[in-house]
Amino acid sequence: xxxxxxxxxxxxxxxxxxxxxxxxxxxxxxxxxxxxxxxxxxxxxxxxxxxxxxxxxxxxxxxxxxxxxxxxxxxxxxxxxxxxxxxxxxxxxxxxxxxx
Numbered sequence: 282x283x284x285x286x287x288x289x290x291x292x293x294x295x296x297x298x299x300x301x302x303x304x305x306x307x308x309x310x311x312x313x314x315x316x317x318x319x320x321x322x323x324x325x326x327x328x329x330x331x332x333x334x335x336x337x338x339x340x341x342x343x344x345x346x347x348x349x350x351x352x353x354x355x356x357x358x359x360x361x362x363x364x365x366x367x368x369x370x371x372x373x374x375x376x377x378x379x380x381x
Contacts, residue, residue: 297379300372303348308333308341313364316351322363 290298304310311331316323327342328335342362345351350369353362 293375296371297375299348300350300375301379303345303350304376306341306344308337309345312338312341312345313350316362316364317369319363322353322361324361327360327362 304313308331312327315327315331327333328338331338333341342351342353346353346362348368349365350372351362352365353360
C-alpha cells in the first residue's frame, strides 16, 4: 500500500506545518504583528507602514489569508484585514505544543 500524506500524518500535524510555513517569512511575521496589535481590523496602506512593495505585500497577505491566519476584504478604494481569531488561537496552541 502506498503511503500518502493523508494517512501518514495527523490533521494536527498537517495544520501545524501549514501555519509554520505561513510564518516562514519575516514580512508575514511583521504583517501578523501589525494586525495583532490592532484593536479592530486594519484599514489603510499597509505597504507604506511596513516599507514593502504593494505587489509583495499582496502576495504575503494572500498566503496568510489562504492558510486562514487573517481574514479581510478588498473593495476599492477600501482594504480591511484582521487576524482570524479562531485560527490564530489554533496556531498558538499547535505551535506552542510543538515548541514545549
